[in-house]
Amino acid sequence: MQRILTTLFLSLLSSWLYAQSHSCCLDATRAFAAFAADKNFNSRHENPRPYRHVSDIGKDITFPVAGGQPAHAYELRAKGRSHLWLFVFHEWWGLNDHIKKEAEKLYHDLNGQVNVLALDLYDRKVADTREEAARLMQNAQEARIRAIIRGAAAYAGKKARIATIGWCFGGGWSMQAALMLGKQARACIIYYGMPEQNVEKLKELQAPVLGIFAKQDRWITPEVVKTFEQAMQEAGKSVEVHLYDADHAFANPSNPRYQSEATAQAYEQSLRFLKAHLLEKGK
Structure with missing residues (x-):
């Protein structure tokens, strides 16, 4: 009986989210944040393993945000002058050292030709437990996040050509950022985040x-x-689209459900995509 009730609940939740995602009245954060109320969703996110990222080239920065406090990000500057940028969007944990490590890996694998900016959508709050992460995701304010993205675009400059990438909560924001960036957007990568499904909005992409x-x-x-x-x-x-025989958050190495083979394949697809649409076509 418990299994039947759980299945029914998940089915109803998915239907509700689908309907809401087509509503002009729902903001982008609430559609995904609704998952945080689901204990089954939370259980799919084991607490991240401890990790401290040390870098000789990456640094924490702040940049202005119109109408609010400055925003925080982790930045890796291109080796030479470059108008190419990659905006990195964190999972529901916040901008932790795992994301900084991933941002630096992308930086090196793009041959240092791209400025990489990992945005902090939680204003320096980082979760160590899934309970904390659920609260942070539920309390995230769409207006503030959009202001941070606009501030990041202004920081990169009007000539910037920008790609976006994100996981889970950040996967959805990777897509929303690409929509916001208009003609400056060159590529968008979503890792198991809530995609935009409103056709009229997608026409602007x-x-x-x-x-x-x-x-x-x-x-x-x-x-x-x-x-x-x-x-x-x-x-x-x-x-x-690539669908892997894996579970949610499979590409997070701090997750016990981490699948190294699927992660490696997905990463190669992502790197190929960024090289084709940002490095080659973005210049």
Whole structure:
């Protein structure tokens, strides 16, 4: 009986989120933050393993945000003058050292030709437990996050060509940022985050999208992914989707459900996508 009730609850939740994601009245954070109330969703996120990132080239910075306090980010500057940027969006844990490590890996694998900026959407709050992460994600304010993204774009400059990448909570914001950036957007990568499904909004998208999703994900389900693909096609936009036989958050090495093979394949797809659409076409 418990299994039947759980299945029914998840089905109703997915249907509600689908309906809400098509509503002009729902902001981008609430659609995904609703998952934080689901104990099953929380249980899929084991507390991150301790890690301290030390770097000779990355540094914490702040930049102005219109109408609010300065924003925080982790930055790696290109080796030479470059108008190419990669905005990195963290998971529900916040801008922790695992994300800084991932940002630095991307920086090196893009040959130091791209400025990498890992944005802090929680204003220096970082969760060590899934309970804290759930609270942070539920309390995140869309207006503040959008102001941070606009501030980051202003910091990069009007000539900047920008790609976005994010995981989970940050995956959804990777897509929202690409929509906000307009013609400055060059590529968007979503790792198992809530994709935009409103066709009218997607018509404004200027960047191709790479979606990395998990077949076993009970929240960003294969059905949600299929609806997203159909919406992108209806909007006349470029989308490439890869579904891995894995669970939600499979690419997080601090997660006991981490799948190294799927992660490696997804990373190679992401790197190829960034090189093709940012390094080659972004210049």
